[in-house]
Amino acid sequence: MAFMNISEDDYNMVFTAISSSFKLLADSYPFESHRNLLTLYDYENEAVKVMIESSKKKGAQVRTAEFSWPTLRIQSGKLQKKIVSKKKRKRGLFVFPLQSRLTGARYSYFWMSMAQENGWHVLLDATALGPKYMETLGLSLFKPDFLICSFFKVFGENPSGFRCLFVKKSSTSVLNDTTTASSIGIVRLVPAIKPSQHSEESSIADIATGSKANLELSLADILRAASGNPELEYRGLDHADSLGLILMSARARFLVNWLVNALMSLQHPHSENGQPPISIYGPKIKFDRGPAVAFNVFDWKGEKIDPALVQKLADRNNISLSYGFLHNIWLPDKHEEESWTLDKRKSGGGSILNEKRDKPHSGISVVTAALGFLTNFEDVYRLWAFVSRFLDADFVEKERWRYKALDQKIVEV
Structure with missing residues (x-):
């Protein structure tokens, strides 16, 4: 959280498997009352696709931004009409990526600000950003309700990647209890150990399942699970810091x-x-x-x-x-x-x-x-x-x- 310049006073954090973050949020978000899901992707994203399917089962109306050919610039006028509405109602969830993983196109924070001003809950997708870039996010200005980021090749040993789902504490009350979240992979991180120290009780990653209560694993609890005074190694981030x-x-x-x-x-x-x-x-x-x-x-x-x-x-x-x-x-x-x-x-x-x-x-x-x-x-x-x-x-x-x-x-x- 310190690496991302995120305060523990503002956000809760959950470690998830690569494909689980979006579905976890979709299963917990109240699409029954906040009926809209608006996404902004110029490519087919499997994780977002799963989120869309889950939201539709709960009655959500799914809309998406459109992109001009062949520059793939956002159709600004059309997107603005989808965000802004004269009717005062609970809008729903706006999923906003900072960058396209396929084309490299970058999008302005303006869209996130507009959505917040018009009553949307905002999910900021920072998974396309690499190490060091994530700490430059304008979170202190915009403070999205939800944030998903990806850590790829951060640690010196496997697993090479996992995701973090951050939930703003003031938005936690919006989420519902769900029984479908029991099948979603939650990653528990423990320090890497030498092969001679390996035991059945210790592993580099443990994929656990559980209800919503099981998601509230603190980093301190995770660290207490290896013996002695373990320290997690962040070789990838350390190298990024050196550059x-x-x-x-x-x-x-x-x-x-x-x-x-x-x-x-x-x-x-x-x-x-x-x-x-x-x-x-x-x-x-x-x-x-x-x-x-x-x-x-x-x-x-x-x-x-x-x-x-x-x-x-x-x-x-x-x-x-x-x-x-x-x-x-x-x-x-x-x-x-x-x-x-x-x-x-x-x-x-x-x-x-x-x-x-x-x-x-x-x-x-x-x-x-x-x-x-x-x-x-x-x-x-x-x-x-x-x-x-x-x-x-x-x-x-x-x-x-x-x-x-x-x-x-x-x-x-």
Whole structure:
């Protein structure tokens, strides 16, 4: 809590498993009386998807922000109408991320302030922020009702990641008792020990289940569970502290902007329709952007290469990429000819109670590269060099044959 500049006088804290924080809050939030859930995500987030499904079962009306194509900027006017209402009623829960994990787009605190002024409870999603950045949150000014943050590779030993759910003490009374929370994983952290000291009673992480009362585990209680005078090691945070925020921010900004510029400079030697080999979605070269890039690779015929295949080939070359699905996209008339680039998916919306059926929605599957605070120039250069290999018209086919030559029967994508 000290690392995040959060006062114990203002917030309670719960350690949760990576996928549990959003569902835990959704199961406890009174959507029966505060019927609205408003989210702001330009990509498909599995944890938020689970929250939406849980809230719908409790009768919530789910709405989401829309994003312009292809910049993926927020449709400000539409979002403002969803936040502001002349009717005086209990609004509901506004889920606001500071940054897109896929595109690197950053969003203004203005939206959170507007929601608070119009009677919404606010969940601030800081999971896309890396070490050191979380302590710069403007919590003293805005004080969201709920805050979820992610600690990835913070400790020197496993587990490499967990999440924290912070609940403002003045908002605790809003939450309801729930029996469904009994199946949600709560993480108990204890100090790492040497293998010779390992016993059945001590472990690096203990996934526990229980009712709402079981969630109130204090850090002091957790620390008292190892023997002697244990100390938790924060190697990742210690390293971030040694670098400092200014150096980390500057390096991440230079690296991500170099990568974007280098990817956009690639050209097919012989292209049939002038389609560039790389399309980037969201912010491009920009001073204030997050260290993540969402893009797709196109062959010399202008056909998109499956992002899952790009990720698999990158993995084979010891390069860590991910792929996801951008959605909630608003396509203006002047970009109607680009609608062929969008995919159709089932939204997963609608519940059995009101007999609504799933509706297809437009989006696009993309490759995403995320830069961490340990990323250096060699890393981004190796990524660019890997992507440039797709300029070879036979690169993908060569990789398939190479896979078969190794006596592998299936190219797993």
